[in-house]
Amino acid sequence: MRKIFSYILVISMLLFIWACKHNKVLKSTDLTFKYEMANKYFEDEEYYKAMPLLEELIPIYRGTEKAERLFYIYAFSEYYLKDYILAAHRFNTFVNNFPFSKFTEECQFMSAICHYKMSPKFSLDQTDTYTAIDQLGVFSRQFPESQFVDSSYVMMDELRKKLEEKSFRVSKQYYRIGRYKAAVTSLENTLIDYPDTKYREEALFIMVKSYFEWAENSIDSKKEDRYSNTKKAYFKFAAAYPESDFSKEAKKVLEETEEELTKLLAKKA
DSSP, rough: HHHHHHHHHHHHHHHHHHHHHHHHHOOOHHHOOOHHHHHHHHTTTOHHHHHHHHHHHHHHHTTTTTHHHHHHHHHHHHHTTOOOHHHHHHHOOOOOOTTTTTHHHHHHHHHHHHHHHHOOOTTTTOOOHHHHHHHHHOOOOOOTOTTTHHHHHHHHHHHHHHHHHHHHHHHHHHHTTTTTTHHHHHHHHHHHOOOOOOOHHHHHHHHHHHHHHHHSSSSSSHHHOOOOOOOOHHHHHHHHHHTTHHHHHHHHHHHHHHHHHHHHHHHOO
């Protein structure tokens, strides 16, 4: 018990000394000293300590040679503290304020990285995903020889796959909840936007079922046209995937569709 108490006492004293030392830096009127300490804190990865100094120094040194370094480590401090919203803003500010800096390329890339980091799982809002793709695309076009270009392409591919999955899952959900017209439209858009999607086979199959259910739930005057679209959807699916695991079920939908069309034609006769 005594050892634990002694340990806690030592830690408390060290924290007190640390706080006093840092407080002395904050209260100093020596701007050069504060500039040096802000850089030291950053290099030592003590970003929380660096932040209040940077916030004080940036307005003072704006327009001077030291401003570029301050803006640079300010943006990276936000990034390393995982405040990606503010970090993205800081990186953009750096690019706008120092367009000819040797760090401009890196900061433009890091702004896109922030949005990449904020890109959520596919089921959530994908605003940051779209922003990251746009920014990575702009970056790769503006700096085609950059060391970061290959990473940009890899990340864009990853983000597009996330959008592809979201698009397909939304389409599938429309079918599940009985919104068959929306399912058809959504599936068509998925296949247009992502023609090489790994979900293509299942998407074409669900489109067959969606057209059929849409026809089933339509008024009589609309049924024939929608059953005909079901057949077209089936033949498109069957031609593309003749050995599909969905073939048996799709064939059954086709048979039911032909039966319904026969009934409709009989009524007309």
